[in-house]
Amino acid sequence: MNVKKTIVLFVTVLLLPVLGWTKLQVVTTTEDLAAITREIGKDNVEVTSIAKGYQDPHFVDPKPSYLLRLKRADLLVVVGLELEVGWMPPLLQNARNSKILPGYPGFLDASDGCNVLQKPTGSVDRSLGDVHPLGNPHYWTDPENGRIIAQHVAAKLSEIDQPHASQYDAGLKDFEDKLSAKEKDWNKLVESFRGVKVVTYHNSWPNFAHAFGLTIVNHVEPKPGIPPSPSHVRSLETQIQREKIPLILVEPYFDEKLPAKIAADTGAKLLIFPPSVGGVKEIRNYFDLFDYDLKLLNDAVGGKK
Amino acid sequence: MRTRFALIVSTLFLLIPVWALDSGGATATPSNVGSPYLISSPSPAPLGGGAVSALQSSNLLNPNISVVGWFQGEVGHPHDPGQTPEPVLQLKETEIGFQSIVDPYAKADFFLSFDREGAANLEEGYITWFHLPQDLALRTGKFRSFFGPFNRTHPHDTPFAIRPLSERNFLGEDGLSAAGAGLSWQVPIPWLFVNLDAEALRPPVVSDTPSFDRAERRDLLYTGRVNSYYDLTEQSNISFGGSYAYGPTGQQLNGIGTSSDTLHTQLYSADLTYRWKDPARAIYQSWLWQTVLLWSKHEIATNSTVNSRGLFSWVQYQFAQRWAAGGRYDYSQFPTDNNSHEYGGLVFLTYSPSEFSHLSLQGSHFKRSDEVDENIGYLRIVFNIGPHGAHPF
Numbered sequence: 001m002n003v004k005k006t007i008v009l010f011v012t013v014l015l016l017p018v019l020g021w022t023k024l025q026v027v028t029t030t031e032d033l034a035a036i037t038r039e040i041g042k043d044n045v046e047v048t049s050i051a052k053g054y055q056d057p058h059f060v061d062p063k064p065s066y067l068l069r070l071k072r073a074d075l076l077v078v079v080g081l082e083l084e085v086g087w088m089p090p091l092l093q094n095a096r097n098s099k100i101l102p103g104y105p106g107f108l109d110a111s112d113g114c115n116v117l118q119k120p121t122g123s124v125d126r127s128l129g130d131v132h133p134l135g136n137p138h139y140w141t142d143p144e145n146g147r148i149i150a151q152h153v154a155a156k157l158s159e160i161d162q163p164h165a166s167q168y169d170a171g172l173k174d175f176e177d178k179l180s181a182k183e184k185d186w187n188k189l190v191e192s193f194r195g196v197k198v199v200t201y202h203n204s205w206p207n208f209a210h211a212f213g214l215t216i217v218n219h220v221e222p223k224p225g226i227p228p229s230p231s232h233v234r235s236l237e238t239q240i241q242r243e244k245i246p247l248i249l250v251e252p253y254f255d256e257k258l259p260a261k262i263a264a265d266t267g268a269k270l271l272i273f274p275p276s277v278g279g280v281k282e283i284r285n286y287f288d289l290f291d292y293d294l295k296l297l298n299d300a301v302g303g304k305k
Numbered sequence: 306m307r308t309r310f311a312l313i314v315s316t317l318f319l320l321i322p323v324w325a326l327d328s329g330g331a332t333a334t335p336s337n338v339g340s341p342y343l344i345s346s347p348s349p350a351p352l353g354g355g356a357v358s359a360l361q362s363s364n365l366l367n368p369n370i371s372v373v374g375w376f377q378g379e380v381g382h383p384h385d386p387g388q389t390p391e392p393v394l395q396l397k398e399t400e401i402g403f404q405s406i407v408d409p410y411a412k413a414d415f416f417l418s419f420d421r422e423g424a425a426n427l428e429e430g431y432i433t434w435f436h437l438p439q440d441l442a443l444r445t446g447k448f449r450s451f452f453g454p455f456n457r458t459h460p461h462d463t464p465f466a467i468r469p470l471s472e473r474n475f476l477g478e479d480g481l482s483a484a485g486a487g488l489s490w491q492v493p494i495p496w497l498f499v500n501l502d503a504e505a506l507r508p509p510v511v512s513d514t515p516s517f518d519r520a521e522r523r524d525l526l527y528t529g530r531v532n533s534y535y536d537l538t539e540q541s542n543i544s545f546g547g548s549y550a551y552g553p554t555g556q557q558l559n560g561i562g563t564s565s566d567t568l569h570t571q572l573y574s575a576d577l578t579y580r581w582k583d584p585a586r587a588i589y590q591s592w593l594w595q596t597v598l599l600w601s602k603h604e605i606a607t608n609s610t611v612n613s614r615g616l617f618s619w620v621q622y623q624f625a626q627r628w629a630a631g632g633r634y635d636y637s638q639f640p641t642d643n644n645s646h647e648y649g650g651l652v653f654l655t656y657s658p659s660e661f662s663h664l665s666l667q668g669s670h671f672k673r674s675d676e677v678d679e680n681i682g683y684l685r686i687v688f689n690i691g692p693h694g695a696h697p698f
Contacts (some may be wrong), residue, residue, distance in 0.1 A: 050349070054585045055585060056587055056588060061582065064498040064500075068495065068497075068498055072495070073492070096436055096437075096491055098436045130659070145680075149350060263363065
């Protein structure tokens with residue numbers, strides 16, 4: 001084989017992955033946004049998420065390999081509200097892709113227009129823990145916010161890929177129809193445990209509680225991002241016993257040893273409670289997320305609140 | 306070489322606005338370039354809604370300000386030939402950072418540091434155009450050079466009470482930092498991250514950086530670096546790189562004293578970093594191992610070169626959400642002396658109450674070049690206030 005053929009072969013091998021880039025390339029920061037985008041974009045988009053569903057989205061390493069995905073992205077969808085502030089800025093700065101910068105057509109902050117809870121009204125400092133000054137960023141756990149995200153994603157896809165706009169509109173209609181049908185089922189299911197008191201590990205669930213009628217009375221973390229101290233654990237155990245709180249919900253990426261001990265000490269039930277698509281293998285899309293979590297709740301306290 | 310480089314840099318500067326506008330696209334509306342997604346800090350938007358007063362409006366355009374304090378206590382008997390022993394207790398460094406988006410095309414970073422006596426020093430001040438065509442980025446100003454994986458890191462951001470011997474002996478107590486320009490290029494390989502950096506800098510003086518010394522006004526220090534990154538598994542990855550620096554190290558008068566020759570140093574460095582972290586338990590456990598080798602060819606006279614070398618290798622194990630422990634081995638000769646060397650190590654145990662403060666107990670043992678054993682214990686406390694920065698990687 002002569003030198004010229006060797007070079008042609010080498011370059012071809014290098015460029016093989018490019019052949020798969022005929023679809024619109026979408027990168028999302030979380031699996032939830034990826035799942036919604038896939039529902040809208042269907043076969044016209046190739047969607048990858050940076051954070052996995054079983055990963056704490058506050059703490060993702062800004063690996064250079066993510067730059068390779070961001071560099072060729074046509075659209076970047078972020079949760080926003082500074083959820084990704086610890087890892088997205090260096091990735092975005094170094095991705096060398098002007099299309100997906102904030103303010104440009106290829107950037108979408110999914111929090112726009114969503115019902116964001118717990119926006120601080122006074123001064124904010126770090127004595128409050130790792131607090132988010134723009135509001136609680138776990139808003140996708142309310143399916144009605146999922147609807148708003150889907151509407152924004154559909155509009156954005158239509159804007160940057162106009163030839164397929166009608167297909168994105170159809171994808172959005174399918175998503176909304178399915179979501180409306182699912183919401184009827186979910187609302188029926190939650191009637192048996194509406195108002196149940198729960199303790200959660202991190203402050204990840206205000207939107208979920210708002211949507212499905214849970215009452216969150218405390219957290220295992222004394223403040224967001226701060227590990228529990230012995231005095232906080234003692235106080236929490238007293239509260240759980242005094243108020244007969246039946247459930248402790250723990251996100252899959254937190255160590256369950258301490259919550260398990262609190263559960264054992266107090267008689268509460270511990271549930272590993274995924275907040276994201278991909279948190280466990282059974283949750284493959286956005287609808288599965290609520291099917292799975294609400295079934296967990298129903299199995300644990302349905303009719304026993 | 307110097308003229309050609311100057312021509313290339315000048316052309317790049319002239320073309321920056323054109324490229325930046327072009328790369329943004331005709332329909333781009335960069336209304337939100339001050340977003341926290343470009344700078345690692347909270348948006349200064351008013352909380353709780355309401356009208357934005359004129360004063361607040363001007364605050365929106367202020368740069369993000371952060372302050373880092375580094376307090377250090379020492380016990381033991383320092384024996385570092387040529388160095389003044391550090392005080393038993395000191396606020397070793399205070400650093401104030403100002404960072405902001407300049408315009409739709411560039412970002413600027415300034416870092417002022419104050420030593421224990423309160424003397425101010427502009428540690429870095431540079432502008433970066435991140436989004437030039439052909440995957441290029443251009444940085445100009447005064448900045449820490451991309452020589453090796455360690456030099457870019459500000460000393461308080463490393464886990465160590467003292468810098469590795471080889472870094473100190475060849476690049477200086479504060480590392481290699483100088484005014485100049487640097488180009489960065491991501492090689493367009495779809496499945497492998499490879500980055501090339503090239504810099505032209507004003508050479509530092511020998512008292513700051515022992516390997517180099519500016520001789521003539523026109524002299525420049527050139528550096529180059531290639532680094533790559535590869536995910537071995539979802540949990541583990543490696544980075545590897547090579548660096549090169551070529552610059553003046555003084556002058557030698559010729560025999561009759563009417564002219565002089567500039568002497569030069571060449572530095573070579575190779576590095577390997579291995580990281581392990583389970584994403585499903587990212588906040589609880591991680592490993593990092595890094596080794597950096599360094600070789601020096603230092604002209605001490607025309608046709609007379611000293612070849613010397615150094616290395617350091619360190620490991621850090623995070624064994625709980627707030628706890629990490631580690632150790633480092635150092636070996637180093639000197640730029641102008643390869644007949645003597647020093648070696649030793651450092652161990653540390655660090656507790657981090659939050660992401661924003663770190664308390665570390667450290668101990669070092671070094672066999673100095675004059676065969677004297679040096680043993681020192683350190684208490685190192687680093688704390689910062691200001692916007693949330695990017696997590697270290």
